[in-house]
Amino acid sequence: MKILGRTSVILLAALLIGGLTFAAVNAGWISGFDHGPDRDRAAFQPLDGAQAAQPDAAGTRALPAGERERSFRDRPDGFAFAELLKPLLVVTLIVAVVAPLYSLLRKRRRTMPTAPPANS
Amino acid sequence: MRTFWTPSRINLAIDLSIFIAFLIAMAPRTSGIAIHEWLSIAFGAAIIAHLLLHWQWIVQVTRRLFGHVAVSARINHLLNVLLFIDLTVVILSGLLISEAALPALGIQVERGGAWRGLHDLSANAFMLLIGLHIALHWHWIVRTVGRLGHKRHRSPAALQAAADVEEGVE
8 A cells, every 4th residue: 555655646746746847848848849859850861762751941851752750760770889898988987986075075074073072 | 683674775766767777768869869858857756755754854954954954964955955946947848858668657848948958957957956966965875885794783763864965864
C-alpha cells in the first residue's frame, strides 16, 4: 500500500512535468527546436537518388515527391560504436573531475569548526 | 542467517542495471530503434524503483531543505530534481516521436516538430546530469564495491545510518 502511494506520487509528479512541457511546446513557448527533421534531411544524401530537399520561401524544407521522411536509422553505421562510447566517456570525464572536488568540499566542511573555541 | 543482499548491495545492483540500460539507450543506432524505445520505457520503471528505494532520503531532505541539512545534501537534492524533470521530458518527447513502441501498441503519433529537437537536447542534458549524479555518489559506489568481498558486520539499521551520513542527512 505504501509503495503504491509513493509510486502514485512519483507518477503524478512526472505527469505534472509532462503536462507542463506539452502545454509549453503546444503554446510555442519552447521553440528553436523545429529543425530536427530538416537537419536530418540536410545531413544525409536523399534516398534512391531523389533530389535533396530545398528550403521554400518560408525557410522550411518540403520533402521531394516520392521521398519518405528520413529516420535516424538512415544514418551511416560508422556512428554506431562511437555512439556507444560517447555517454561512457562523458560520464567518466565528469566523474574524474567532479568526484575529487566534491570529496574535497565535504572533507573541508567536516574539518571546519562549528563554533569558535570557548576562550578565544 | 546472514544474507548477501544488504540494502546497499540491492541499491548497487539496481543502479548498475540502470547505468547499463542508460548506456544502451543512449546509443539507438547501435541497439536499434525498437530496443532503444522499449528499454527507455523500462528505464522509467527502473527509475521509479530507484526513487522508492531512496524514498526516506528524499522525504527527509525535502522536509529539511530550508532548515538544518548539509550543503552537499542540498546540492544533491537540486541535482536529483533536475534529473527527474529532465528524464520526464526525455521519456515524454521520446514517446511523442516513437517509431516502434507506440506503433506496436497500435498508437500512431505525429512525429517531428519541436519534440525531436527537445528529445535530443534533454537526452544530452541527461548525460551531463547523470555524470554529476554519479560523481556526487562516487564515494558511496567505491565503498560499496570495496565491501562486496567482505562479510557483513553491521546491522541493516547501522548500514542505513551510515548511508544517511554519506548522503548528508544529519
